[in-house]
Amino acid sequence: MKFLSIIFIAFLGINTAIAQDATVAVDSTLLSGVTFKSVNEFYIFGDATVIGNNLLSEDSKKPFNNKQEDNDNIKMKYVDIDDNPETFCSSQAKLVLPEDFKKIVYAGLYWTATYAYEKGVRKPVNNDFIYSGNGERSPIINQVKFKLPNQEYQNVVGEVIYDGSKDEIHSINSPYVCYADVTKLLQDTKEQTGNYTIANVKATEGYLSGGSAAGWMLYVIYQTPTDNPKYISTYNGFAHVNDKPIDIKFKNFKSIDYGNVKTSLVVSALEGDNNIDLDECAIIKANSKQFQSLGNAVRDQQNFFNSTITNNASVNTERFPNSENTLGFDIAQLQIPNYNNQIISNDISETTMRLKTKSDRFYLYFTAFQTEIAQTLFDDVVQETKPISKNAKIEPEVVRSNPSTISNADPKETSRTAYLYNKKGLNSNAFRYLKGKKSTPVVGIEGGYYVITNTFLEQERANNWKDSLIKKGFDADVFVNSKNNWNYVYVLRSDSAEEAFKLMEELKTNYRYRDTWIFKANLD
Known part of the structure; x- marks a missing residue:
């Protein structure tokens, strides 16, 4: 035809x-x-x-x-x-x-x-x-x-x-x-x-x-x-x-x-x-x-x-x-x-x-x-778009019928502005989303809220990053996510969502730790 x-x-x-x-x-x-x-x-x-x-x-x-x-x-x-x-x-x-x-x-x-x-x-x-x-x-x-x-x-x-x-x-x-x-x-x-x-x-x-x-x-x-x-x-x-x-x-x-x-x-x-x-x-x-x-x-x-x-x-x-x-x-x-x-x-x-x-x-x-897509992008989009119920049983989805463009401009082609992170606080959609989202089952680790500063496919790179954090005074450690075999480098494991969220927000004010996020594991 x-x-x-x-x-x-x-x-x-x-x-x-x-x-x-x-x-x-x-x-x-x-x-x-x-x-x-x-x-x-x-x-x-x-x-x-x-x-x-x-x-x-x-x-x-x-x-x-x-x-x-x-x-x-x-x-x-x-x-x-x-x-x-x-x-x-x-x-x-x-x-x-x-x-x-x-x-x-x-x-x-x-x-x-x-x-x-x-x-x-x-x-x-x-x-x-x-x-x-x-x-x-x-x-x-x-x-x-x-x-x-x-x-x-x-x-x-x-x-x-x-x-x-x-x-x-x-x-x-x-x-x-x-x-x-x-x-x-x-x-x-x-x-x-x-x-x-x-x-x-x-x-x-x-x-x-x-x-x-x-x-x-x-x-x-x-x-x-x-x-x-x-x-x-x-x-x-x-x-x-x-x-x-x-x-x-x-x-x-x-x-x-x-x-x-x-x-x-x-x-x-x-x-x-x-x-x-x-x-x-x-x-x-x-x-x-x-x-x-x-x-x-x-x-x-x-x-x-x-x-x-x-x-x-x-x-x-x-x-x-x-x-x-x-x-x-x-x-x-x-x-x-x-x-x-x-x-x-x-x-x-x-x-x-x-x-x-x-x-x-x-x-x-x-x-x-x-x-x-990256978990950090998913979290950001969800947090910015809708409040999450504390009784949420499954991960939320976000639909945009008139999509807005996520900025991916080349920094060489745009004027660079100083990095600034505005804390959202415990009354924000971001914190409600953390409390309401389903936790991930992971074999071999204790349940809790993990403040993740980086993830690596290679164990050697994860250990190098962990060691650099320890030298800066962090109580850093690594676990392997059994679902994808990546190495997660964290600086806190807590039973308290509030404690983990506050530390994450404090770290994100530093450009070096701008991609810090919270991994919720084995709590359901």
């Missing part, structure tokens, strides 16, 4: 680095379509997952597994699995949540298709085809039916992100994308793990110039115990990716200070054909201007968008129908293979994804980014 939309799900494996000019692409500024914008961002102990399926194929129920064929040469028809007279198309996918998940905090539903008219035909003329259509295009594209596990259909009305029928550049195949926030629907249902079905997404059947395609995706963020807090953000828009690269920048985070950084992406699109290559998804390497092309066992570096629905290195088969070739609809979820932190390094605060193609064109409409 020559014209399609993309869902970007995750980062894929890497083999070779490709040097590219980091200034040629536009950062979410498009000649046509809709500029990508942040939908929301979460600072959370949790994770995210994505499901979806296509809605046009060769057969209404049978999976289509011919990977050498594309939608240009197929007389497309609606997928319709439910035999329900109220639906003209429907497909299904299974959402699986971990047993220890606490709650769903966000669910975004997207549907997209090429829709120039109801049905299209083609006639051969001089070794080419002439396309025409019949059936008036419905103006209502933002209404679908949505079925949760073991429930009946309910109507969902979404926001039209983009409608190509109103854009001269895209009117020939008229791609569109719609979005609905369905968080409350998922939160209120008793069964959240299970099969989800979407119906009545309008698209062009038959033949369409460039091929016709349609599909849906559901992106879910949920709260669950994790070793480190995470930053998870979602973006939507509509980008026609052709011979000019498109860059999307992710920021407002600060990766973990030590250890391997776990980062992933999700992308979704109406996309190019499986058998047309030279389309790429890349990410900039840390502290460089080089972009690393991504790929894995199911997505080639030179044919990233290949009409599949994948989770990391596997095709998602928990769908009905579970076609291996989704004929112009893509969802990719992937953990970035961040070997030796070459892509996302420790203490990094922004990165850039680049999409490009040399032959096959595609439409990107969604991307999501998540990475582990």
Whole structure:
């Protein structure tokens, strides 16, 4: 398919680095379509997952597994699995949540298709085809039916992100994308793990110039115990990716200070054909201007968008129908293979994804980014945003619908001001958060509030820092956190949150100890 939309799900494996000019692409500024914008961002102990399926194929129920064929040469028809007279198309996918998940905090539903008219035909003329259509295009594209596990259909009305029928550049195949926030629907249902079905997404059947395609995706963020807090953000828009690269920048985070950084992406699109290559998804390497092309066992570096629905290195088969070739609809979820932190390094605060193609064109409409973040950043964001109940049972999450930018300016490029820490005191949100937050279970140490001045992956560096503190008169020591095997250097263990908080605040007035924080262990 020559014209399609993309869902970007995750980062894929890497083999070779490709040097590219980091200034040629536009950062979410498009000649046509809709500029990508942040939908929301979460600072959370949790994770995210994505499901979806296509809605046009060769057969209404049978999976289509011919990977050498594309939608240009197929007389497309609606997928319709439910035999329900109220639906003209429907497909299904299974959402699986971990047993220890606490709650769903966000669910975004997207549907997209090429829709120039109801049905299209083609006639051969001089070794080419002439396309025409019949059936008036419905103006209502933002209404679908949505079925949760073991429930009946309910109507969902979404926001039209983009409608190509109103854009001269895209009117020939008229791609569109719609979005609905369905968080409350998922939160209120008793069964959240299970099969989800979407119906009545309008698209062009038959033949369409460039091929016709349609599909849906559901992106879910949920709260669950994790070793480190995470930053998870979602973006939507509509980008026609052709011979000019498109860059999307992710920021407002600060990766973990030590250890391997776990980062992933999700992308979704109406996309190019499986058998047309030279389309790429890349990410900039840390502290460089080089972009690393991504790929894995199911997505080639030179044919990233290949009409599949994948989770990391596997095709998602928990769908009905579970076609291996989704004929112009893509969802990719992937953990970035961040070997030796070459892509996302420790203490990094922004990165850039680049999409490009040399032959096959595609439409990107969604991307999501998540990475582990520093505990200090998580604490600061939570403390500044909301008071914490003393009876809190799980770590809080923070959502920003209109994200503010966390300043990460280069000190060489800005005027430096004197370091100053303003104490918050025992009546602050910061102290209430400390009292109310869940403690971390750690094997081999006494319960209490630990005032941490630094953490190290290497034991030798931790001991050197401890010795330097002792020489300055501190009663310093080290313990190993059994959850991540890092060495925590502390100057106080106390049963009193008040005592620990006062010492932390006193230390933070000194620039050398500005990153001091409190680790609450074995108290629940």
